Amino acid sequence: MGFNEAAFNYYISSDHIKGDDLDLIRKNFKNKEFECLLDVATGAGHCAAAVPAKRRYTLDPSMPMLKTAKDKFGLNLPVCAVAENLPYADNTFDIVTCRIAMHHFKSPELFFREAKRILRPLGWMIIIDNIVDVEDSYLNVIEYIRDSTHVRSYRLDEILGFARNDFRLIDYTCIFKKHDFPEWAGRLAEGPEAVERIENAFKELPDDIQKELEVEKTYGKISAYTDKKGFFVFRSV
Template sequence: MKQLQHFFKDKTVQQVLDVGCGSGDFIKVLNDTFNGQVSITGVDPGEQWLKEARARFAQEHICFSCMSGETLAFEDASFDVVSLSNALHHLADLEQALNEMKRVVKPGGWIIINEVSDGDLTEAQENQKMLHHFKSFVDRLHGIPHRSTWTVDEILDIVRQNKLEIVDSFRHLKTKQVNFESYFLDEKSRQMESLLEELQGRPEYDQTKDQLPLFKERLEQHGFQSAPQLLVIARPKAR
């Protein structure tokens, strides 16, 4: 990500923490940004995701631990950079997690928030949003924290409301091409179908079952593309 590399090109960074790392997509971005020259720690509460991440990143300077963002088992002021990528909407206690991130970042360090955003979407990106919102709806029925997508202004407001000073922000695309590959679109349809099957026997099934044929029709017409993400670089405000 060129914008991120440009921002940190003259900054001294040695220790980086990625909160809610999942299988490691943003770990790759961070490793590329710092040219493999910094120590990176990824944490996530899901051991199944960490198993995949460990298989992807066997480098000695990258390690992983199982823990939640709301309770980071690190000393105060341990990291030069603390990031949270596409996990803001998964947090059970958003304020507590951001407080923990502020606690473990060093004075003068940076906090990166990277989050999928809503607003000004193409039809292909609306398809990604439709699948994501259905997934979040089903998760919430199961008691799993999973919010719908925020707009750019809403994300920026969340950052400011949690006493973070925005240094830079930009919108970017994870995938720049619209995908019309039949195998890929079939997989997205199966994901929606699987989510719908989870609702069998519940009143929500009849309320939402029409989304599947609509989703399939939209995929055929418009394809699929990940919605834009907003990356925010911020610093904790002085107490």
């Protein structure tokens, strides 16, 4: 199953419909209203809907995702495109957001350069994505087994490296996010056999990595695991 077929699954997903990261967006900008927002790789639109902005543009390579965002959140300015080639003029937006998507991008460096280009001076950028460290190669392999469009989850220093020439870091929060395994594994899976492959990959992890990911089992079946999300607040320089 691809993202086109899974658009509604993402709208109702417990991983996307709520979370500490959305709460942080609301907290950080509760007294602010932006003129113009671009939410990159918007998915079902949860992030775009959380940002206070007069105009909300959404971009995603999946038309069904954009339609879901429009239908469910009233986000009416969708564009079907990829993050590395943003089809907007220079100095267009006050804020760019990207939530739980950058690990799919072929070139995060190019995305950061594009975001800098389309932002107005001192524009804001919010990046929320998976963060890895000791479990780097293990979790990236499992993510790829689950979803062949996964490219890589990055370390903290790598993400700061993508930003170093064009942005300064204003704030950073590490969020530990617990996932309901059957829901997470089944969101894109083609069927029970695909879910079983993902589960077996978790069971084969070294004990120390299972402990790092807080893998939980119920009657011998994987029931939950916990990973890290980085919440980055940048401003363009």
